[in-house]
Amino acid sequence: MTDSAKHDEILLSCQNVSFRYHKGPWILRNINLDIRRHERLGLIGPSGYGKSTLSRLLAGYDSPTEGEILWKGKKLPQKGFCPVQMIYQHPEKALDPRWKLKRSVSEGWQPDEELLKRLNINSKLWFSRYPNELSGGELQRFCVARVLAPDTEFIIADEMSTMLDAITQAQIWNVLLDEVKKRDLGLLVITHNNSLAEKLCTRIVDLRDINGAF
Amino acid sequence: MNKDKIILEVEDISVSFRMYDKGLSKHDLTVIKKLNVTVHEGEILAIVGASGSGKSVLAHAVLGILPSNASVGGEIRYCGKQLTNSLRKEKVGSEIIMIPQSVTYLDPLMKAGKQVRGLKGTKQQLEEAFRRYGLDKSAEKKYPFQLSGGMARRVLISTAVISDAKLILADEPTPGLSEDMAAETMRHFRELADQGCGILMITHDIEAALKAADTIAVFYDGETIDCCTADDFRQGRDALKHPYTKALWSALPENGFLSADASELMKGAL
Numbered sequence: 426m427t428d429s430a431k432h433d434e435i436l437l438s439c440q441n442v443s444f445r446y447h448k449g450p451w452i453l454r455n456i457n458l459d460i461r462r463h464e465r466l467g468l469i470g471p472s473g474y475g476k477s478t479l480s481r482l483l484a485g486y487d488s489p490t491e492g493e494i495l496w497k498g499k500k501l502p503q504k505g506f507c508p509v510q511m512i513y514q515h516p517e518k519a520l521d522p523r524w525k526l527k528r529s530v531s532e533g534w535q536p537d538e539e540l541l542k543r544l545n546i547n548s549k550l551w552f553s554r555y556p557n558e559l560s561g562g563e564l565q566r567f568c569v570a571r572v573l574a575p576d577t578e579f580i581i582a583d584e585m586s587t588m589l590d591a592i593t594q595a596q597i598w599n600v601l602l603d604e605v606k607k608r609d610l611g612l613l614v615i616t617h618n619n620s621l622a623e624k625l626c627t628r629i630v631d632l633r634d635i636n637g638a639f
Numbered sequence: 640m641n642k643d644k645i646i647l648e649v650e651d652i653s654v655s656f657r658m659y660d661k662g663l664s665k666h667d668l669t670v671i672k673k674l675n676v677t678v679h680e681g682e683i684l685a686i687v688g689a690s691g692s693g694k695s696v697l698a699h700a701v702l703g704i705l706p707s708n709a710s711v712g713g714e715i716r717y718c719g720k721q722l723t724n725s726l727r728k729e730k731v732g733s734e735i736i737m738i739p740q741s742v743t744y745l746d747p748l749m750k751a752g753k754q755v756r757g758l759k760g761t762k763q764q765l766e767e768a769f770r771r772y773g774l775d776k777s778a779e780k781k782y783p784f785q786l787s788g789g790m791a792r793r794v795l796i797s798t799a800v801i802s803d804a805k806l807i808l809a810d811e812p813t814p815g816l817s818e819d820m821a822a823e824t825m826r827h828f829r830e831l832a833d834q835g836c837g838i839l840m841i842t843h844d845i846e847a848a849l850k851a852a853d854t855i856a857v858f859y860d861g862e863t864i865d866c867c868t869a870d871d872f873r874q875g876r877d878a879l880k881h882p883y884t885k886a887l888w889s890a891l892p893e894n895g896f897l898s899a900d901a902s903e904l905m906k907g908a909l
Contacts, residue, residue, distance in 0.1 A: 471789070471817045471820070472788065472815060472816060472820065473786075473787045473789060476787075477787060514814070515788070518743060560690045561690060562690020562843075563690055563691050584788065587813075587815060587844070588740075588811065588843065589690055590688060590689050590690055590843045590887070591687075591891050592886055593689060594890065595890040595898040596898035599898045617816060617818060618846075619818060620846070623892070624892040624893075625892075
């Protein structure tokens, strides 16, 4: 593949994706969405419209009830490292409360000192603590470090910076954007903050326009 | 805002946690060095600041729900009286209400409607709160895991606003909410404040805070470093005095999204 074709490649693709829990009401209905490598896609929409559900499907944590989600034209790998990695809305729910942070941060790969420093992670002090001994913003930095493994090709950030103060938000996003640009990663940003979406994204999709369930 | 009537006064409070290293050796970790805040009747005080600067710990200290390895210094007064544990027992839950930061504070085994009503709320109050926060009637019968992040947040807010609180401690009430819903929450807070309630709101969402707040206190590393009016913030960078507050303003996505090194800024300020 040439460089420009690679740049324009469709990474994730939803084909007529519908989802519901058991026999419950449809949460997502007939969603069609292509996300290319070169774009930074913002997904907006009111709460309860299925933004987080769609991101869980895209990252392979749930399977669509109908339709298909394709990663580079094929199904997401079921084994090994998943190239699509997710940063959650609630870091305190994403980290194992019984693991010290050193174990959590090095579960998938070993982040280097330089990255930890850029994320302002105080490894000396924080590695030996449990998640309930750090603030939400401090925990979220660990979640960002966790997903930046060398095999990651796509990052889904689900409201990742709402728990952060403005300076930390700018700092973490600037690190993440640097990595995304440097490594040519795909990025999906879910946010309620319109000015943040405009700052970060190259394309914005409102879930209300593509979700047939509402 | 009624400047004569102080609802909450926190004076030179400090909080430290006792941590175990290895075996029985332990050390004290100070998370709050010296914090001062005052909430008047009818005032909305927004507390902003770096994550880990002790904002939530302050709210927990006021409520007396810090873990047992914490020790608190300084003084907290509620309506002029020192807030002791016996006074807390009387007021917390009826006059002093907290909106917790994490949606994990919801009881996972209780349906949302029941949690919002609590012990004293009526069905009517519940319905009114749900209507106001755009929650569907069916949400009453749902368990927390069946709610989206934003819906759970709105359930948390509803639990607080249906009570007759005189002091609301709102720890990050807006994450996960759409801009409209965040604005509606702020309008409601303003209404409650105008009826005489004092509100202490811990937030990172400066944009939302500016819609309602009277005063903004800035925390950094366990200290109150700046206190300014919301108008100063609205006017922009030049109206702000402290370098950290200025940097906070410039870091907003609509104001340049600049990331500054906070510790460098603090060195310059000292």
